[in-house]
Amino acid sequence: MKRIFALLFCFGLLMISCEDDDTMVTEPDSMPDPIVVTSGSADFSNYVAIGNSLTAGFSDNALFTAGQEASFPNMLASNFALAGGGSFNIPFMADNLGGMTLAGNPIAGNRLILDFSTGSPNPVPVEGQGSTEITNTLSGSFNNMGVPGAKSYHLVAPGYGNVAGVADGLANPYFARFASSPTTTVLADAAAQNATFFSVWIGNNDILGYVVAGGAGVNQTGNIDPSTYGGSDISDPNVVAGSIDAVLQAMTANGADGVIANLPDVTTIPFLTTVPYNPVPLDQATADLLNGAYAAYNGGLAQVQGLGLITAEELERRTISFEAGDANAVVLIDEDLTDLTGVNPALINMRQSTPDDLLVLTSRSFIGTLANPADPTSINGVAIPLADNWVLTPEEQATANATLIAYNQVIAGLATTYDLALVDANALLRGINEMGFPLADGSTVTAEFGTGGGFSLDGVHPSPRGYAILANAFAEAINAKYGSTLPGVNPLDYTGLYIN
Template sequence: MMKNSKYILLALMSLGFIACESDDDAGTTAEVELTAGEADFSNYVSLGNSLTAGFTDGALFIAGQEASFPNIMAEQFAKVGGGSFTQPLMSDNSGIILAAGTLVGGPRLIFNGTAPVPLPGAMGSTDVAFNNPTGPFNNMGIPGAKSFHLIAPGYGNIAGLSAMPPTANPYYVRMTGSTPDARVIDLAVGQSPSFFSLWIGNNDVLGYALSGGDGTDPITDQATFELAYNATIGALVGTGAKGVVANIPDVTAIPHFTTVPHNPVPLDAATATQLNGAYAVYNGGLQQAFAALAGTGLFTQEELDRRTISFEAGSSNAVVIIDEDLTDLGAINPAFAALPQIRQATADDLLVLPASRFIGTEAVPGNPLTVNGVALPLEDKWVLTPEEQEAIATATAGFNSTISSAASTNGLAFVDANTLLNEIATNGFSFGNFTFTSDLVTGGAFSLDGVHPTSRGYSLIAAEALKAIDVAYGSNFEEAGAIPNPGDYPVFYSPALQ
């Protein structure tokens, strides 16, 4: 009846892996002596989550780590007094991470010519129970970390991986060594950094978004975020270090939420008629409820229209979704308890990227009346409704206010990652010889997971951070041409990368 390949037109991906490139060289800058200004880069320490670690294509692996934005910055810092920059490198490029032989992450994604898929036959050798590297580490980016994890004891204790729910993070377990209960901030401050970068808070809203706002991963409350962020900043500046911070992008603008259309369902006339017949009882029940509640204001014509399900022959039928923000008619009148809170999606709804592999599958093989997203409504985890998007926007604004205030109060360099992502998503963003967009696979900015930047995207983050440092501390990375060339960094990695 329908094919999943129609949900995302991945045929467009055959246009290539790279963002648009001009014919000109990267350009030259007149010889200008590089200066650090008021900053001291001799001991640079970075803190954050997967965006700091160099996570890309759905995993952490050596090549991605080497192209992390802190490592790219450290290469420029080295030209003006910066010291060595040590990272907790994975053991290979599979992206797999294990805990006593049990898979806890990876493998990395590759592009097979049609769609992003897990690296076939991947065999990982990074096991947090057996072969962790020796610190201290300048890059303390921890995939999955939220703001409060940076000040939480035990977050790197391997025993916490078996707790329910887990209280530890396998990527941080690799960093703690002989001090498994040490807090992230303690290990960072213990290195007496002269300069730091902090980019944290994305996961405080992203976890909620990735789960479709289904309640399994709630948004961090503002008070907790503010306490954790200010405690982290206070500890870092308390060492006398200067630094650069970045705010939180609008996560709903990333390809993970903008690739799958709300109306990807192709139907022939016979199937559309069959489905409309199946929903006739439901639609009739809505009409009865509306008549019974007329004049009460509890069930409006607008909501009746919104909830009425209708299909037609064509390629652009909207999926059916569960929406818990619709009126619970059964709670008003038990006679309507059988009417579920469902409706067809609109352009205002955001479907998560994994929905592309789920929509159109049959719960009962061979039975078209059990098709997910059509006969069977999509669960909350597959969709971000406008109300859930508003919750994300409100939290992001609050978190970014805290970050901006901390940067201003402490005289720190500031990267407006939120505005940068919006520009990429809305108009495209030119950097070097490339124009970055938020299109999955072809846009150049986002990797195959639709969430994390490509290595070339991380070079853009590094460049923006260096420019912000120039503004705050009087350095001249941009003027002296000490800005990374995005052409030196790949968009995606070969399946053959070992």
């Protein structure tokens, strides 16, 4: 068993006052006793982290140097160093802007860090262009194998880091920067390092794409061919199971211990809980105008209900009505409503939102804009219904939650099969969302967008403080499984929000 002594210093032991040049210093005998940090039965000498953006340290819609430094694996590595852990190499981006270029040209989906520089409540990408050039590939091996955008099956996909495939969307630009060869896989490069300890957190992107696209993707359950999946599709649970099993089989082949995390409920992230279902302010004249415009639609619904084609409940759900005030529900398209267009083409699948609907964060800057700049009445979300990608309906939420349950059952089973520590990230993040997470200074971290301290400005990825809370959850699970005494990190040492 490896041991070293780590001194944990308490805030406030040294207090210096500049007023009147007076200085107060506590006596040395007030220092706490040394705490023994041990590795237990684990060997932390060579730690490799495998995952996606959550492992890489993605925050504020971008990957950048400071975010990579504040990744939860880097925090864990600092704890491991207290118990025999070695160096932890990270494939750093070139700056703190984020964004990348390919042969000097910004790549599609170029991700720059968000900020509030415009004064708008909606954060926007910073100006400028990141200096990270994809073709400037990095040499050496890297302990942080987190690849933003990776789904479970991408970890075992040859060519996922091929620079030549980036322009056509056939390869991942982040992995292309540090892949050992154009044909390698993320797993192959991770396994080649012969880790003595590893972490795996993968699978959230297999469902997240569907959720942040407002359910506009396809539920591919029953289709085990991921080559046919779209970017916003839900992966079949068997595909996820097979991919994670392959990762764990390779990483434990030489006897390494490890930790795996389950997946949080992505329907509770600020990206889906920030925009209210009823954000539309109207004066009386506009409300009257809109009610007149929707009168024919409402009347047509009443007629088909009289014919027995829809229930009274669906009639009530679909009837559109506005009133003067600041809290009118938006109008949206709902594919799960009864299709009445065969009876009357004007009776499209349209209704107003309810508290059970989740509007995506980006809808905040879209609702109220004009679909046709030349027509002042073509207001998106009011006169023009929101398309499927702007709202996650209750039926779509149910699909996502059923998938989450299936994925987490897979992960729990694999943790048992490979005798790994298991982090219940689902329970942790649910607690932050519902009750908040108390800190030592009396403050509470919540999932409130922009002010809660737990999530970054993209509404999806944690802030550095949120990552610190996650790192501690990993440390606790590792201690419980392997008998180590990792102290964790102090979340107060990390910012709750990057401000640029």
